[in-house]
Amino acid sequence: WAGMAAHASQMDLSTQLSFYLPLQTAEAGGELVLFHPPPPDARRAMEQLPFARAHEALEPHGFTAVPVGVGDLIMFDGGRWNHRVTTVRGDRTRWTIGGFAAPGPSQLFHWS
Numbered sequence: 082w083a084g085m086a087a088h089a090s091q092m093d094l095s096t097q098l099s100f101y102l103p104l105q106t107a108e109a110g111g112e113l114v115l116f117h118p119p120p121p122d123a124r125r126a127m128e129q130l131p132f133a134r135a136h137e138a139l140e141p142h143g144f145t146a147v148p149v150g151v152g153d154l155i156m157f158d159g160g161r162w163n164h165r166v167t168t169v170r171g172d173r174t175r176w177t178i179g180g181f182a183a184p185g186p187s188q189l190f191h192w193s
Contacts, residue, residue, distance in 0.1 A: 085192065092183040092190050099159030100191070101179035103151050108171025113155060116163040117143035139163055156182065 101113075116139040119127050123142075130138055146167075149155055157164075159181075169175045180193025 088185075088190055091185045093185070094183055096158070096184055097160050098156050098182045099164075099179070100154060100156040100182055101177045102154050103149050104176040104178060105174065106149070106151060107169040107175040108173045109169075110167045110171075111169040111175040112167045113147040113149060114165050114167060115145050115147060115157065116140070116165075117145070118162075135163060136165055 119142045180191055182189055182191040
């Protein structure tokens, strides 16, 4: 983004991280799921799939549901780990704050 050009040269964008902080959890659902990477021989085929089919194809390779509560800060390499949030169920709304971060030589840059 043009507004970040001055900072981008100071960041290590090969390690861009995603983060989110739950402010209110849902009654049910709304969980972060990280899919385990497929074996190397299956990765190329996975990359060719349309987005709508990717999670279904990744599920057999395993996944981890990450339990989070209000105030838990979750930070992970969202560009390298396929992930999703499960469907929220119930009357209580799920509220989160999220964004991206990348390390610099002497500080952590963050934006959303």
